[in-house]
Amino acid sequence: xxxxxxxxxxxxxxxxxxxxxxxxxxxxxxxxxxxxxxxxxxxxxxxxxxxxxxxxxxxxxxxxxxxxxxxxxxxxxxxxxxxxxxxxxxxxxxxxxxxxxxxxxxxxxxxxxxxxxxxxxxxxxxxxxxxxxxxxxxxxxxxxxxxxxxxxxxxxxxxxxxxxxxxxxxxxxxxxxxxxxxxxxxxxxxxxxxxxxxxxxxxxxxxxxxxxxxxxxxxxxxxxxxxxxxxxxxxxxxxxxxxxxxxxxxxxxxxxxxxxxxxxxxxxxxxxxxxxxxxxxxxxxxxxxxxxxxxxxxxxxxxxxxxxxxxxxxxxxxxxxxxxxxxxxxxxxxxxxxxxxxxxxxxxx
Amino acid sequence: xxxxxxxxxxxxxxxxxxxxxxxxxxxxxxxxxxxxxxxxxxxxxxxxxxxxxxxxxxxxxxxxxxxxxxxxxxxxxxxxxxxxxxxxxxxxxxxxxxxxxxxxxxxxxxxxxxxxxxxxxxxxxxxxxxxxxxxxxxxxxxxxxxxxxxxxxxxxxxxxxxxxxxxxxxxxxxxxxxxxxxxxxxxxxxxxxxxxxxxxxxxxxxxxxxxxxxxxxxxxxxxxxxxxxxxxxxxxxxxxxxxxxxxxxxxxxxxxxxxxxxxxxxxxxxxxxxxxxxxxxxxxxxxxxxxxxxxxxxxxxxxxxxxxxxxxxxxxxxxxxxxxxxxxxxxxxxxxxxxxxxxxxxxxx
Numbered sequence: 001x002x003x004x005x006x007x008x009x010x011x012x013x014x015x016x017x018x019x020x021x022x023x024x025x026x027x028x029x030x031x032x033x034x035x036x037x038x039x040x041x042x043x044x045x046x047x048x049x050x051x052x053x054x055x056x057x058x059x060x061x062x063x064x065x066x067x068x069x070x071x072x073x074x075x076x077x078x079x080x081x082x083x084x085x086x087x088x089x090x091x092x093x094x095x096x097x098x099x100x101x102x103x104x105x106x107x108x109x110x111x112x113x114x115x116x117x118x119x120x121x122x123x124x125x126x127x128x129x130x131x132x133x134x135x136x137x138x139x140x141x142x143x144x145x146x147x148x149x150x151x152x153x154x155x156x157x158x159x160x161x162x163x164x165x166x167x168x169x170x171x172x173x174x175x176x177x178x179x180x181x182x183x184x185x186x187x188x189x190x191x192x193x194x195x196x197x198x199x200x201x202x203x204x205x206x207x208x209x210x211x212x213x214x215x216x217x218x219x220x221x222x223x224x225x226x227x228x229x230x231x232x233x234x235x236x237x238x239x240x241x242x243x244x245x246x247x248x249x250x251x252x253x254x255x256x257x258x259x260x261x262x263x264x265x266x267x268x269x270x271x272x273x274x275x276x277x278x279x280x281x282x283x284x285x286x287x288x289x290x291x292x293x294x295x296x297x298x299x300x301x302x303x304x305x306x307x308x309x310x311x312x313x314x315x316x317x318x319x320x321x322x323x324x325x326x327x328x329x330x331x332x333x334x335x336x337x338x339x340x341x342x343x344x345x346x347x348x349x
Numbered sequence: 350x351x352x353x354x355x356x357x358x359x360x361x362x363x364x365x366x367x368x369x370x371x372x373x374x375x376x377x378x379x380x381x382x383x384x385x386x387x388x389x390x391x392x393x394x395x396x397x398x399x400x401x402x403x404x405x406x407x408x409x410x411x412x413x414x415x416x417x418x419x420x421x422x423x424x425x426x427x428x429x430x431x432x433x434x435x436x437x438x439x440x441x442x443x444x445x446x447x448x449x450x451x452x453x454x455x456x457x458x459x460x461x462x463x464x465x466x467x468x469x470x471x472x473x474x475x476x477x478x479x480x481x482x483x484x485x486x487x488x489x490x491x492x493x494x495x496x497x498x499x500x501x502x503x504x505x506x507x508x509x510x511x512x513x514x515x516x517x518x519x520x521x522x523x524x525x526x527x528x529x530x531x532x533x534x535x536x537x538x539x540x541x542x543x544x545x546x547x548x549x550x551x552x553x554x555x556x557x558x559x560x561x562x563x564x565x566x567x568x569x570x571x572x573x574x575x576x577x578x579x580x581x582x583x584x585x586x587x588x589x590x591x592x593x594x595x596x597x598x599x600x601x602x603x604x605x606x607x608x609x610x611x612x613x614x615x616x617x618x619x620x621x622x623x624x625x626x627x628x629x630x631x632x633x634x635x636x637x638x639x640x641x642x643x644x645x646x647x648x649x650x651x652x653x654x655x656x657x658x659x660x661x662x663x664x665x666x667x668x669x670x671x672x673x674x675x676x677x678x679x680x681x682x683x684x685x686x687x688x689x690x691x692x693x694x695x696x697x698x
Contacts, residue, residue, distance in 0.1 A: 142587070
């Protein structure tokens with residue numbers, strides 16, 4: 001389906017200045033394959049790098065039609081997630097234009113698009129509805145436990161604390177070291193970035209562990225280190241995804257991700273985040289149950305420093321290190337090389 | 350949809366003597382509403398009570414047509430689960446006959462039947478595909494924590510250890526005591542028995558906690574004690590359902606269910622069941638995370654004695670009580686009154 005050589009245009013109307021563009025912006029930050037254009041009527045013609053801080057030199061066009069006229073594009077990736085998951089009519093018209101122009105569509109919205117366009121697709125043209133349960137799933141059997149590849153799963157003190165970014169940074173650092181390493185995406189952005197993975201939130205409970213297992217087994221065929229994007233949190237009252245991730249990936253290591261200064265669930269203030277030492281113990285106990293590789297440990301902590309100064313973040317990381325006895329850093333800001341070293345050293349512990 | 354006054358015929362071809370009839374037999378054992386007939390070509394005309402040990406006086410007919418001719422039936426409940434979930438052709442033909450005769454259908458198979466029959470349904474006639482995700486689900490918000498009704502969730506050392514039966518027995522014992530009490534089914538048999546609930550294995554991960562929450566909130570409108578049927582096990586490598594059950598029901602108490610003598614996962618012998626004290630601690634830690642009612646405790650242990658003698662079971666229960674400091678009994682065999690008393694006493698602890 002989506003290949004690294006595909007030239008993407010990312011549909012981001014209102015998402016560069018507004019806050020509905022997280023998926024597209026993450027794709028722009030982390031995709032290693034080609035990206036040809038961004039589409040945003042609000043910022044058309046402006047400097048993408050200056051606007052976003054993302055180190056990628058890219059033109060911003062005001063519409064799909066303009067982008068198609070100006071440059072060569074293979075795939076339109078929908079990078080905005082309007083509230084309710086429904087595309088406003090004018091943007092749907094733009095997707096129509098893209099399909100008519102022969103572009104494939106990568107769609108991370110809840111609303112599937114394949115049915116709408118199926119009849120008019122040319123050979124080689126596809127519609128990828130990412131948030132659909134894959135076919136051919138089976139019940140999980142903990143089979144990832146027998147892999148020789150290491151399996152490192154990120155877990156968090158809340159949702160949206162930076163698990164995906166930390167996972168991507170660790171995979172990057174491993175590849176920079178020349179290791180055979182792969183990232184398994186488990187949400188729409190992670191899957192868009194890597195071109196593969198499992199849309200865990202769209203999978204039925206019965207098959208959730210099996211879906212993760214299958215994705216991890218596939219990834220492990222080619223590599224020695226599999227970095228699995230965490231989802232949800234054991235501390236969130238609506239979250240289910242962490243358990244099938246633990247079961248399906250049978251992790252050899254966990255990396256805990258925490259946002260600097262966060263004391264409670266961002267949507268439910270009455271759900272307090274306990275001391276990190278307790279959080280670590282909770283994840284380790286659950287990972288040990290139903291694993292036969294002993295007790296996988298939290299090997300490191302990735303701190304999401306947000307908008308704080310480098311000094312503040314470095315101090316906070318030091319303090320967390322002292323509290324927990326584990327290495328801690330902001331991997332997006334300071335790089336993941338140090339945490340990676342710890343994880344590699346913990347390999348046989 | 351399914352009401353207590355509906356007269357059911359339970360389709361059980363081969364399921365009374367064979368082992369594909371678990372759903373139907375459980376329905377026959379625990380449904381409090383009317384059941385008019387059993388359909389099984391293998392045992393037609395024989396004594397139902399003698400064959401099954403279930404205290405219900407019922408005719409067994411050889412076919413749907415015979416049952417319809419002989420007695421008044423409102424609903425055909427499919428009580429067999431053939432391997433692969435696909436009904437053999439002759440039995441599908443019998444379901445056709447039932448629909449033509451005006452019967453409603455309660456279908457717990459993975460294969461939906463509504464589409465097949467929708468066009469020919471008369472008013473009042475319905476097809477209930479139990480294993481479909483309900484409409485209108487939302488993300489869970491831990492709202493059950495604010496209920497005044499007590500919420501007691503069964504958890505297990507494995508799948509298929511008797512969580513549903515233990516939950517039903519506890520609800521029965523509470524009702525026998527005159528308490529306002531309800532059972533929330535979370536699997537096909539439990540839902541068939543109670544006429545409501547949430548088919549958790551068919552719900553997408555994103556909505557799993559929310560689906561449980563919604564079912565528990567609805568049940569709690571009428572009662573003071575909500576007994577939630579457990580699913581899966583934290584000790585099973587393929588299981589995901591326990592986490593949304595803990596999150597959605599925000600339990601005030603847990604009841605641990607264990608099968609006498611079982612030392613490891615029945616499908617994965619390499620997954621050992623740890624000492625029950627460790628299992629209890631695991632469930633309590635996870636229940637405490639993301640709950641704000643303090644730490645819900647395992648209040649009692651329900652032992653599934655299987656085919657062992659009463660004496661063996663009673664001795665084993667005593668030993669488990671000594672090990673764990675908790676009351677333990679086989680509630681199906683000896684009744685649930687004692688465990689119920691403990692749970693009621695633990696109410697404010």
